[in-house]
Amino acid sequence: MVPVAAVALGCVVLAGGLAVRYLFVTSPDQAAVNAAPRISDTAFERAAAGVCAQYVHVFDTGTTLGKQPSQGQSGQFLSNIADTFDAMVTRLKTIPVAPVDRAAVGHWLAQWDAYDAFGHRYAVAVGKGQERDLVIQDSASQGELRRQRNAFATANHMSPCAFS
Numbered sequence: 001m002v003p004v005a006a007v008a009l010g011c012v013v014l015a016g017g018l019a020v021r022y023l024f025v026t027s028p029d030q031a032a033v034n035a036a037p038r039i040s041d042t043a044f045e046r047a048a049a050g051v052c053a054q055y056v057h058v059f060d061t062g063t064t065l066g067k068q069p070s071q072g073q074s075g076q077f078l079s080n081i082a083d084t085f086d087a088m089v090t091r092l093k094t095i096p097v098a099p100v101d102r103a104a105v106g107h108w109l110a111q112w113d114a115y116d117a118f119g120h121r122y123a124v125a126v127g128k129g130q131e132r133d134l135v136i137q138d139s140a141s142q143g144e145l146r147r148q149r150n151a152f153a154t155a156n157h158m159s160p161c162a163f164s
Contacts (some may be wrong), residue, residue: 029091032151039105041098045157048092052153055088059163075127082119085163089116092161104152111149118142 038158039045065077089112118138125131144163153161 028149029151032147033154036148036151036155037104037107039098039101041101041105042157044095044097044101044105047095047158048153049158051088051091051095052163055084056160056163057126058084066123071129072127075123075125078123080121082116082123085112085116085119089113108149108152111145111152115145115149117141118145120153 059081065074069077089109092112093109122131122134125134150162150164153159
């Protein structure tokens with residue numbers, strides 16, 4: 001009888017712990033989505049999601065690198081990715097935005113610009129074999145930038161624009 005009671009008690013404790021986790025604890029990504037500004041311009045959301053979806057396809061089909069790339073090849077590969085993100089952001093900037101949402105969308109696009117700029121710096125550093133210090137110095141800020149950028153996209157129905 002004692003083992004049954006111990007198992008039952010263990011199940012209750014486990015269920016309680018899971019309930020607390022799901023009710024009161026959120027991941028940093030989910031917290032960022034919860035805090036992200038919401039826009040009301042559904043036409044912008046649809047158009048931006050469409051642009052990003054096209055680039056998801058580009059990344060899924062056009063970004064491969066050999067098994068033993070040189071530093072230069074790796075740097076060029078990363079530079080091409082950054083250039084592709086630049087092109088995507090340029091297209092996103094051409095989508096009309098409702099006046100009420102311009103500030104929030106402008107901030108999101110500025111985050112993309114900052115992310116892309118780092119991508120170019122990183123590509124150059126990788127090409128020279130000097131990425132270690134850049135990663136150590138900027139990984140936390142770039143991770144937070146990516147989290148905020150992706151949170152805005154997720155919160156505003158633009159999940160194809162939430163790139164990792």
